[in-house]
Amino acid sequence: xxxxxxxxxxxxxxxxxxxxxxxxxxxxxxxxxxxxxxxxxxxxxxxxxxxxxxxxxxxxxxxxxxxxxxxxxxxxxxxxxxxxxxxxxxxxxxxxxxxxxxxxxxxxxxxxxxxxxxxxxxxxxxxxxxxxxxxxxxxxxxxxxxxxxxxxxxxxxxxxxxxxxxxxxxxxxxxxxxxxxxxxxxxxxxxxxxxxxxxxxxxxxxxxxxxxxxxxxxxxxxxxxxxxxxxxxxxxxxxxxxxxxxxxxxxxxxxxxxxxxxxxxxxxxxxxxxxxxxxxxxxxxxxxxxxxxxxxxxxxxxxxxxxxxxxxxxxxxxxxxxxxxxxxxxxxxxxxxxxxxxxxxxxxxxxxxxxxxxxxxxxxxxxxxxxxxxxxxxxxxxxxxxxxxxxxxxxxxxxxxxxxxxxxxxxxxxxxxxxxxxxxxxxxxxxxxxxxxxxxxxxxxxxxxxxxxxxxxxxxxxxxxxxxxxxxxxxxxxxxxxxxxxxxxxxxxxxxxxxxxxxxxxxxxxxxxxxxxxxxxxxxxxxxxxxxxxxxxxxxxxxxxxxxxxxxxxxxxxxxxxxxxxxxxxxxxxxxxxxxxxxxxxxxxxxxxxxxxxxxxxxxxxxxxxxxxxxxxxxxxxxxxxxxx
Amino acid sequence: xxxxxxxxxxxxxxxxxxxxxxxxxxxxxxxxxxxxxxxxxxxxxxxxxxxxxxxxxxxxxxxxxxxxxxxxxxxxxxxxxxxxxxxxxxxxxxxxxxxxxxxxxxxxxxxxxxxxxxxxxxxxxxxxxxxxxxxxxxxxxxxxxxxxxxxxxxxxxxxxxxxxxxxxxxxxxxxxxxxxxxxxxxxxxxxxxxxxxxxxxxxxxxxxxxxxxxxxxxxxxxxxxxxxxxxxxxxxxxxxxxxxxxx
Numbered sequence: 001x002x003x004x005x006x007x008x009x010x011x012x013x014x015x016x017x018x019x020x021x022x023x024x025x026x027x028x029x030x031x032x033x034x035x036x037x038x039x040x041x042x043x044x045x046x047x048x049x050x051x052x053x054x055x056x057x058x059x060x061x062x063x064x065x066x067x068x069x070x071x072x073x074x075x076x077x078x079x080x081x082x083x084x085x086x087x088x089x090x091x092x093x094x095x096x097x098x099x100x101x102x103x104x105x106x107x108x109x110x111x112x113x114x115x116x117x118x119x120x121x122x123x124x125x126x127x128x129x130x131x132x133x134x135x136x137x138x139x140x141x142x143x144x145x146x147x148x149x150x151x152x153x154x155x156x157x158x159x160x161x162x163x164x165x166x167x168x169x170x171x172x173x174x175x176x177x178x179x180x181x182x183x184x185x186x187x188x189x190x191x192x193x194x195x196x197x198x199x200x201x202x203x204x205x206x207x208x209x210x211x212x213x214x215x216x217x218x219x220x221x222x223x224x225x226x227x228x229x230x231x232x233x234x235x236x237x238x239x240x241x242x243x244x245x246x247x248x249x250x251x252x253x254x255x256x257x258x259x260x261x262x263x264x265x266x267x268x269x270x271x272x273x274x275x276x277x278x279x280x281x282x283x284x285x286x287x288x289x290x291x292x293x294x295x296x297x298x299x300x301x302x303x304x305x306x307x308x309x310x311x312x313x314x315x316x317x318x319x320x321x322x323x324x325x326x327x328x329x330x331x332x333x334x335x336x337x338x339x340x341x342x343x344x345x346x347x348x349x350x351x352x353x354x355x356x357x358x359x360x361x362x363x364x365x366x367x368x369x370x371x372x373x374x375x376x377x378x379x380x381x382x383x384x385x386x387x388x389x390x391x392x393x394x395x396x397x398x399x400x401x402x403x404x405x406x407x408x409x410x411x412x413x414x415x416x417x418x419x420x421x422x423x424x425x426x427x428x429x430x431x432x433x434x435x436x437x438x439x440x441x442x443x444x445x446x447x448x449x450x451x452x453x454x455x456x457x458x459x460x461x462x463x464x465x466x467x468x469x470x471x472x473x474x475x476x477x478x479x480x481x482x483x484x485x486x487x488x489x490x491x492x493x494x495x496x497x498x499x500x501x502x503x504x505x506x507x508x509x510x511x512x513x514x515x516x517x518x519x520x521x522x523x524x525x526x527x528x529x530x531x532x533x534x535x536x537x538x539x540x541x542x543x544x545x546x547x548x549x550x551x552x553x554x555x556x557x558x559x560x561x562x563x564x565x566x567x568x569x570x571x572x573x574x575x576x577x578x579x580x581x582x583x584x585x586x587x588x589x590x591x592x593x594x595x596x597x598x599x600x601x602x603x604x605x606x607x608x609x610x611x612x613x614x615x616x617x618x619x620x621x622x623x624x625x626x627x628x629x
Numbered sequence: 630x631x632x633x634x635x636x637x638x639x640x641x642x643x644x645x646x647x648x649x650x651x652x653x654x655x656x657x658x659x660x661x662x663x664x665x666x667x668x669x670x671x672x673x674x675x676x677x678x679x680x681x682x683x684x685x686x687x688x689x690x691x692x693x694x695x696x697x698x699x700x701x702x703x704x705x706x707x708x709x710x711x712x713x714x715x716x717x718x719x720x721x722x723x724x725x726x727x728x729x730x731x732x733x734x735x736x737x738x739x740x741x742x743x744x745x746x747x748x749x750x751x752x753x754x755x756x757x758x759x760x761x762x763x764x765x766x767x768x769x770x771x772x773x774x775x776x777x778x779x780x781x782x783x784x785x786x787x788x789x790x791x792x793x794x795x796x797x798x799x800x801x802x803x804x805x806x807x808x809x810x811x812x813x814x815x816x817x818x819x820x821x822x823x824x825x826x827x828x829x830x831x832x833x834x835x836x837x838x839x840x841x842x843x844x845x846x847x848x849x850x851x852x853x854x855x856x857x858x859x860x861x862x863x864x865x866x867x868x869x870x871x872x873x874x875x876x
Contacts (some may be wrong), residue, residue, distance in 0.1 A: 110666060230735070234731065235710055235730075235731045235867045236730045237730060237731060237867070237869065237870065238730070238870075260727075260728065260788070262726045262727055262787070263727070263728070263729055263730070264789060266705075266833070267726060267787075267789065267833065268830065269831070270803075270830050270831040270833055271805075273708065273831070274709075274830060277708075277709070436805050436806065481876040485729070487729050504750040505750055505751055540745050562758075566744075569744075569751070595785070
């Protein structure tokens, strides 16, 4: 009996290699692919079990998407048609010129194979790439059987298990991506051409530029501009408050006013006077209660990007690149996930045990297995595709680059923290009534640090201890006086804040947020400035003149029009994202969604054409008049 | 037997502490004369309703001094005193002094743009086509003018009001303890309050749940101009303050 041949295709060369290593037990033949230096074919035998049994395997890969959607040739020139025509101009799918060798390789290999097993990443994009691979394979062999491996990390046992429990491609997810690709192409090209052609003659600085539009890019820019304008327009105001201090047992206790502060000096003066008239303050509440600081939730992509850019001093795109590399090398699980709850089936203790050799946190890991272990808290998100990001195995720091070390350490510490006990403490609170006003003082003692010992990114410190107060007791405070202050503008937006805003407003997915941020930097719509210096420096996003002009221009274009939200706002894109989800859920078809979303954007497009003078006016204001003054 | 005017006057004074002016009552009764056989209680109800929608300077009597603010109420030299009696007043202005003026301007502008903030999420409040019904019975954000309540946490108060009595005497009132119903967007201009033995400190009438009750009503035209001009007034006050600071 001859052994059946199967073709396996991964999303990236490194995954193909890693999977080959696991399936073959380390002995495979490497065959170069003509026309591409990176992609290799790995040949070995493997027993897939079930209906397949032992097969002769050729494992290869693509490099991300194989194909692109493009307009027919007669629409490609920038002046070939009115930009509005791109909403319905014919499009077709074409293999990217630099990927033809890869496509050829798949077609060629498919000819001799009974089945194709797809090993692309298990997310929406991966599902779509899977359909691209399927198409090429079918060109080579129309009768080839298609299956898919479901995996979320490249650890050996996990990969072997995935190989033996193959499933089908999810065409719904692939369709959602196809819809997204078509919408991005049409809407992006139409607006990009319109605004570039209309604005390029206005200023020297714009003449050679493509002023790109993207349905995620613009709302992302919108958040940055919105904050910038809030800072710029901010008006400081004075406020006043009452501070009560009492010395007891040699401790100066500062009581905070329940009203915090007010913006009316006369009122505050009168309130203080009434406190002083009353002379005696009365203790209305004395509370001592145990408190805890909760250990963090299991790590999601958004959290990794936010915490990462806050604590690791790397931008979100960099972090994702590094995490991707750590995943490909098999050190951590798939870094693109929305899930913040661990599946019951996963053996967390075994994962903790793998960290024993580490000189920094190995001891802590041991402590967890010696009784410190707690089941991680479960968050509310589960993408049903990937577990939270966690370490797969221990890796010696010497095997990692400096950036990899930082990200790996964060992932491990976060993971160990998840599996730890909450930090425990005790708060004491004293509340007093003084005249008509209420004040309170709080103290905290940290009793057990627990997870804080390994999760060095969280801070929780004991504060000053409060002396003894009895409920109902009357005393005359040592001092009561007015303090004053001034409101301060918000800070410019930072990258973690921006990611938080994008996440909350449905702009991009955990996988693409970092790209959108990188894009608006690359297009010179925003610039990164440093506030402060040294270790405390914070990187802030500040829009350029062009960035502000575009946002204000589009806001003006729709100003006063009901039901036409500006392109700088997240609303249109959010709706599109909700429709993608409906495709995934099977409640809407791809065609329906494409049509509906195109309609929404076409309306804004028509307004923009009609009121292009608004856009030009904003560009004139910021790029020409402002720049000159 | 007492005339209907007298009966209504007695009724409103005893149940609502409103000393209605005789002239106003006469014209009220005259205007309702064509409706015969209306029971007195219904007539009293109608009178009360109209009084709450009227300017107190027209509808209330100024003859009893215990139902008026002393003319020197606003004297900041008086540390503290307690007024005796029940004093009906109307609201001329309301302000949240726990929030900065600028944050209130920002909140108004968000409403103008049809947005609200829910945590970090920006929410559209203008109805979007197919969701018209939902939007209408939901937040009612559809036609809400600039008066909308600031969404931020400390907008709850305390509030500072300008009040006016039947004689036209004005005073500042301060919500010393939380009073239900006193809030921006909730308490219209021209709303009527009844002060009961309130304390006045440094020229400010102190409002607590014990010293004030809300009668309701409003002055439509005043309220509307107040709402429409609110953002401008806030901005003007900010500009003025900045002038003072730099001077």
